[in-house]
Amino acid sequence: MKALVCTKPGEFNYEIHQKPISKTGHAIIQIKRIGICGTDLHAFEGTQPYFDYPRILGHELSGILVDTGGATDFEVGEVVTFIPYFNCGNCIACKSQKPNCCSSLKVSGVHIDGGFSEYLSVPTYSLVKSGGLSVDDLCLVEPLSIGAHAIRRAEVKQGEFVLVVGAGPIGLGIAEFARIAGAQVIMMDINEGRLQFCKETLKLAFVINPKTVDPTEEIHKITDGNMPTVVIDATGNLAAINKSFQYMAHGAKYILVGLQKGEISVSHPEFHKREGTLMSSRNATREDFEYVISCIASGLVNPANYITHRVLFDDVKEQFPSWLKPETGVIKAVVEVSEE
């Protein structure tokens, strides 16, 4: 089978690999769609921490099940996606129903080879039913689930103000699930195009560009002086993360979804007087995947809004570098591995 290997930063090569072999406990998916993620772009750029090369990237997948691996509730020929975070099942996180932050988590396409190939073998426990979704919609379930998980962590309530900082694909998903939870969403980003997308396509009432207005003043105005009770970072940018502490209302929660390598610094008195809650949100669980699928099936979220670029598998090597450039205007690029 054909596989696209990231041999070193900045270099892809198509290689012929052996098709996965059938074994109990491992299902084989014939890949149909692959969504390109920030993680894939950073891995290609060489800026992804703890990344080994060569590596087959790709973890936002959908396809056809060609071997169930003994999974009794799945059938050969059905459309599936999978949860690309493989967990140990034995650590304290796994035993507390938090496999998304397993102490020895292996993410497909990051720590181990992923799905930039025609077939992929995955543990049967990771399979997720399509819920009637198309392969296009289904390959966006994983990134959307990360947003859904963050909103579940934040326990967002009807009517409260949620500030989302960073309008990348993850931030956009966070904003959508905050809206579905009944929140009043404020999106902040320095990219005018993305803010326009938030207003026009996602119908968000409040968008802020901190380059053109004073963000604190603006948020103060929008929230009637109270500030948001939930602040979520989806930038993974240290300066932005440090800055956003000051947008928290008294009693607010601050959830970090974006990840960076440095140390966070915060004024202790400012954080303390607010009785602030700081939490991180990592990956997503089966509950989030199934919730996202139900939201798409009922029309609350439309993944097609996110797909700005489409490319055939054979053209990924050539097209991929262009998606690193902001002027391409890419939100989500989707790879079509073979005809349906």
Ligand SMILES: [Zn+2]
């Ligand atoms: Zn991703």
Ligand SMILES: [Zn+2]
């Ligand atoms: Zn574990």
